[in-house]
Amino acid sequence: MELSTEPAIDIPGELLDLYGEFRPTPLFEARRFAETIGTDCRIYVKDEGTTPSGNHKANSALWIAYHCALDGVGTIATETTGNWGVALAQAAARFDLDVLCFLDTASAAARPDRAAMMRDAGAEVVVVGEEGGGDFDPLVLSANAAIDHVRAMKDVWYIFGSVYNYFILPQTLVGQEALAQLGGDAPDVVVGSCGGGANLLGIAAPFLGRPGVEVVCAESEHCPIVSAGVFGEYSIDDRDFYPRLRTYGLERLLGSEYIGGLGSTIVAAPVAHFHRQGQLATRTFTADDAGKAARIFAESEGRTVALETGYQLAAVIAEARSRSRERILVNISSTGHSRFA
Ligand SMILES: Cc1ncc(COP(=O)(O)O)c(C=O)c1O
Secondary structure (H helix, E strand, C coil): CCCCCCCCCCCCHHHHHHHHCCCCCCEEECHHHHHHHCCCCEEEEEEHHHCCCCECCHHHHHHHHHHHHHCCCCEEEEEECCHHHHHHHHHHHHCCCEEEEEEEHHHHHHCHHHHHHHHHCCCEEEEECCCCCCCCCHHHHHHHHHHHHHHHCCCEEECCCCCCHHHHHHHHHHHHHHHHHCCCCCCCEEEEECCCCHHHHHHHCCCCCCCCCEEEEEEECCECCCCCCEEEEECCCCCCCCCCEEEEECCCCCCCCCCHHHCCCECCHHHHHHHHCCCCEEEEECHHHHHHHHHHHHHHHCCCECHHHHHHHHHHHHHHHCCCCCEEEEEECEECCCCCC
């Protein structure tokens, strides 16, 4: 699956039933949000906040848990800034798998509810401390901790929660469903926030390279992985554990502000590919911009969204204000509070 060149991959029946418990997720038009920001563009929101974990990661979590169970894996270790750990813990519980989540201290402090949700679903949570320097990459830090654990234990498997195709593939359900819900009529603009790239590629997959559709990647100014990433060979850990990919990477984060899952210093190879081809635009925001956009959305649409979703709403506001009468598609990648900067 990781290296497949097939244009489409079938979803096994058992998984289809599980997805069917919450898919298709709703798509709604955010009219009051559009009114509030003063645009005549129509803004369509694909609501992945209605998955069991309240975020888009549930799609990959079920897929991965299913395949792990099929392969006889008993225990999975992973890194998380919160949302992924919740999704994996819940999905793994459906297949009787044990999960160990390595969570960085900044995420544990910024959204304490996520660790509680992981534990509620039966996962063990290990909070990993800062190893000096404010610009450490929390994802690398917790990935390294998970890998060290896996190396020391027998029969524990490490699964990274983004970047690689096994994770991205199930996310592409989101964009395909949205296109069907729009009656097959592609929007003018598709917006997704980008950490490792799964969220962006999930909503944008059917639209990338399609004439007349602009795909916009929303990133953090402290991790401008797409606009400032350097093409090379990178892995998500610095323990020589996961395979290297030819893609964009950053040496380090450019600040210490909390940016949740947008602090990935490596991005999925297709994101780098489409950006190099000129088929992916970027918009870069501060956590303050993201927080403001999330607040406008909460006040106008009555939905509280996570920090990462705030970044993509900031991009929607920027796009909507620079266009007229166009159709913009975005998703809620997660509900739930985050402490904004
Ligand atoms: C709610 C939410 N949105 C978006 C992202 C972006 O992540 P990725 O690009 O790896 O899918 C994350 C990552 O943790 C997230 O939790």
